[in-house]
Amino acid sequence: MTAGAVRERRSTEVPATADAARDHRRREALVTALGYAAMVAVLVTVALPLYWIVMTSFKDRPDIYTLPVTWWPGTFHPENYAEATTSVPFWTFLRNSVIITGVLSAVKFTLGVLSAYGLVFLRFPGKNFVFLGIIAALMVPNQITVISNYALVAEWGWRNSFHGIIVPLAGVAFGTFLMRNHFLSIPTEIIEAARMDGAGHARLLWRVVLPVSGPTMVAFAIITVVTEWNEYLWPFLMADDASVAPLPIGLTQLQNNDGLTDWGPVMAGTVLTMLPILAVFLVLQRHMIKGLTSGAVKG
Amino acid sequence: MRSSPERTLPSPGKQGFLGRPWRDYALFAALVGPNLVLLVLFTYRPLVDNIRLSFFDWNIADPAATFVGLGNYREWWSRPDTWQIVGNTVVFTTATVVGSMVAGLALAVLLDRKLNGRNLVRSAIFAPFVISGAAIGVAFQFVFDPRFGLIQDLLHRVGVDSVPDFYQDPHWALVMVTVTYMWKNLGYTFVIYLAALQGTRRELAEAAEIDGASGWTTFRRVVLPQLRPTTYFLSITVMLGSLQVFDIINVMTRGGPLGTGTTTMVYQVYNESFRNFRAGYGATVATIMFLVLLGITVYQVRIMDRGDGR
Numbered sequence: 147m148t149a150g151a152v153r154e155r156r157s158t159e160v161p162a163t164a165d166a167a168r169d170h171r172r173r174e175a176l177v178t179a180l181g182y183a184a185m186v187a188v189l190v191t192v193a194l195p196l197y198w199i200v201m202t203s204f205k206d207r208p209d210i211y212t213l214p215v216t217w218w219p220g221t222f223h224p225e226n227y228a229e230a231t232t233s234v235p236f237w238t239f240l241r242n243s244v245i246i247t248g249v250l251s252a253v254k255f256t257l258g259v260l261s262a263y264g265l266v267f268l269r270f271p272g273k274n275f276v277f278l279g280i281i282a283a284l285m286v287p288n289q290i291t292v293i294s295n296y297a298l299v300a301e302w303g304w305r306n307s308f309h310g311i312i313v314p315l316a317g318v319a320f321g322t323f324l325m326r327n328h329f330l331s332i333p334t335e336i337i338e339a340a341r342m343d344g345a346g347h348a349r350l351l352w353r354v355v356l357p358v359s360g361p362t363m364v365a366f367a368i369i370t371v372v373t374e375w376n377e378y379l380w381p382f383l384m385a386d387d388a389s390v391a392p393l394p395i396g397l398t399q400l401q402n403n404d405g406l407t408d409w410g411p412v413m414a415g416t417v418l419t420m421l422p423i424l425a426v427f428l429v430l431q432r433h434m435i436k437g438l439t440s441g442a443v444k445g
Numbered sequence: 446m447r448s449s450p451e452r453t454l455p456s457p458g459k460q461g462f463l464g465r466p467w468r469d470y471a472l473f474a475a476l477v478g479p480n481l482v483l484l485v486l487f488t489y490r491p492l493v494d495n496i497r498l499s500f501f502d503w504n505i506a507d508p509a510a511t512f513v514g515l516g517n518y519r520e521w522w523s524r525p526d527t528w529q530i531v532g533n534t535v536v537f538t539t540a541t542v543v544g545s546m547v548a549g550l551a552l553a554v555l556l557d558r559k560l561n562g563r564n565l566v567r568s569a570i571f572a573p574f575v576i577s578g579a580a581i582g583v584a585f586q587f588v589f590d591p592r593f594g595l596i597q598d599l600l601h602r603v604g605v606d607s608v609p610d611f612y613q614d615p616h617w618a619l620v621m622v623t624v625t626y627m628w629k630n631l632g633y634t635f636v637i638y639l640a641a642l643q644g645t646r647r648e649l650a651e652a653a654e655i656d657g658a659s660g661w662t663t664f665r666r667v668v669l670p671q672l673r674p675t676t677y678f679l680s681i682t683v684m685l686g687s688l689q690v691f692d693i694i695n696v697m698t699r700g701g702p703l704g705t706g707t708t709t710m711v712y713q714v715y716n717e718s719f720r721n722f723r724a725g726y727g728a729t730v731a732t733i734m735f736l737v738l739l740g741i742t743v744y745q746v747r748i749m750d751r752g753d754g755r
Contacts, residue, residue, distance in 0.1 A: 170654075173660065177555075177558070177660070178558065178560065180555055181555045181556055181558060181560050182560060184551075184552055184555040184556065185555075185556065185560065185562065185563070185566045188552060188566060188569075188570055188631075189566055189569055191628070192569050192570055192572065192573060192628075193569065194595065195584070195585065195588050195595065195628070198587075198588055198595045199584045199587075199588070202587060210593065211593055212593070213592075213593070214598065214601075215593065215594075215595070215598045257479055257480040257483075258480070260476040260477070260479075260480075261476060261477045261480045261481075263476060264472070264473045264476030264477040265477060268469055268472060268473045268476070269469045269473075270469065270470060270473040273473070276477060276481065279481070279484075280477075280480065280481065280484060283484045283488045283489070284685075285685065285738075285739075285742060286488050286489070286492055286735075287685065287688060287689040287711070287735075287738070288689065289689050289691055289711045289714060289715070289731075290491075290492065290495065290711075290714070290731045290734060290735050291487065291488060291491035291492060291495070292491075292714070292715070292718075293491070293495065293498065293505065293714070293718050293724050293727055293728050293731065294490065294491030294494035294495060294498065294728075295487055295491050296505065296718075296719075297505060297724070298491075313483075313487075314483075314486075314487040315487075316483050317480055317483035317484035317486075317487060317488060318480055319484065322480065347472065372575045375577065376575075376576070376577040376578060376579075376692075378577070378578060378579050378691065378692035378695075379691045379692065379715070382695075383719065393577070394577045394578075394579035394580060394692065395579070397577075397579055397580060397583055397696075398579060398583065398695075398696055401583055401696070407586075407587075409587045412583060412587075413584060413587065415583075416580045416583050416584045419577060419579075419580045420576050420577070420580050423575055423576065423577070424572060424575065424576065427571075427572065427575045428568070431568055431571065434575075435567075435571065435636050435640075438633070438636065438637065439636065439637055439640035439641075
């Protein structure tokens with residue numbers, strides 16, 4: 147795009163010398179070549195470990211513990227997947243992950259949209275101060291709050307339960323920020339028109355505001371789902387056994403099952419843990435990236 | 446902070462009459478209240494409670510706590526492992542912040558043009574960012590396996606015969622967790638920088654090049670200054686993220702080898718509170734960490750404001 151624009155300008159208005167034009171073309175060609183080289187390098191960096199993980203998940207023991215390393219399994223050993231899903235209650239972990247991620251995402255999404263609506267469309271003295279109070283929570287690492295929260299939740303008898311995992315994580319700062327930014331960008335005329343028609347808050351939200359907020363809501367939803375699916379420390383502290391532990395915690399059990407790690411089944415379990423979220427990501431990545439960058443660019 | 450433009454519904458009819466605003470207030474409380482209560486209860490309350498707990502000797506499983514004044518802080522200051530853990534935290538955080546920002550920016554600059562397959566590469570780089578850190582940590586243990594792993598094979602191929610022992614050597618173990626986290630996080634800085642580059646004013650860079658400025662000068666004097674807000678945003682968010690890394694360390698090394706080889710302050714908070722049952726001491730580390738974090742963030746925000754004003 148840059149190159150095209152410059153070249154066009156040169157040919158039409160700037161009577162550059164032939165030498166300068168050649169230099170410029172040479173530089174552009176070099177930079178393009180560098181771009182492709184960087185693409186290849188980064189693709190290898192990302193893909194090679196993933197390839198290694200997937201291949202190991204299909205290798206039999208002798209293929210794993212051998213030198214030089216085998217890049218292609220001698221015999222495919224899908225039994226690793228059977229072992230990963232039976233030696234630990236894998237499907238229970240998966241169910242727990244789905245429950246925790248599902249409920250938590252739904253709650254956070256609702257709270258985020260409603261908070262943002264209130265902060266933008268309602269009258270309240272000092273509401274910018276309230277907003278500041280909400281987004282400042284982004285600066286407080288969860289890891290610092292676990293001691294006191296653990297003591298509180300244990301006192302309530304909520305340990306090793308879904309609500310004990312879900313409720314303390316349900317406050318939403320980033321999503322409120324994201325939705326508020328979007329609501330502020332909705333043209334005033336649309337809101338005015340709805341008001342002329344006598345719409346109340348419920349109708350304004352459902353019929354006017356939400357229908358023009360699709361992409362931002364998708365971004366908010368996917369970022370939340372990814373974050374909660376990967377949540378580790380809090381469920382790790384809360385869950386005592388397989389009944390409520392989500393996948394990332396269950397995976398560690400696979401690893402610690404016996405003294406020596408058997409990498410075949412562990413890698414199979416890892417692949418199974420990665421797959422659902424990668425699938426969601428591949429379908430909705432455009433929205434996720436847009437959500438993250440809009441927060442950054444306006445932040 | 447900008448104040449929000451007025452978007453509220455003007456009350457129809459009796460302006461200034463108390464009835465209408467009160468209903469608005471109630472609605473506001475109903476919409477924003479639950480979220481605010483959750484954040485106050487589970488984010489701000491523990492922040493303050495941490496400070497109180499840091500003055501106690503307290504086993505988290507036991508309701509009784511003994512007041513020890515500044516004892517925990519004195520112990521923290523004089524304990525030999527403190528400075529190794531602070532050192533680990535500084536090394537890990539600096540390496541991941543600087544490393545992933547420089548690499549992300551370099552990649553974004555190189556890929557900020559028409560290249561075939563660019564979108565595919567963008568997705569590929571970003572994919573590790575969405576994978577669970579625990580899963581990546583588990584898998585990368587075997588990638589780094591000193592005897593049968595991928596890294597040792599690659600090192601042998603380029604002629605390195607004595608492969609470092611990532612499992613037993615504390616320094617190489619720290620390298621291992623740092624590289625693993627950077628692998629996971631690179632896509633984030635890249636994608637944000639790429640979006641920011643697409644928002645820069647291209648005609649400025651073009652004009653500089655036509656005036657004969659070299660590529661490097663154009664980048665340093667024209668492009669980089671326009672990216673300044675993004676750079677500050679990333680330096681804060683990546684730093685916050687790096688300081689919080691727990692999953693990768695817990696599954697890969699459990700803070701070891703040799704006790705505290707890869708223990709960062711966040712890991713120490715967990716280790717002291719939940720494995721050594723010294724929650725008061727854990728709260729002390731958490732409080733110190735938060736104060737440092739607050740100081741750095743305030744400093745960065747002040748620089749950012751000054752940068753914008755210029």
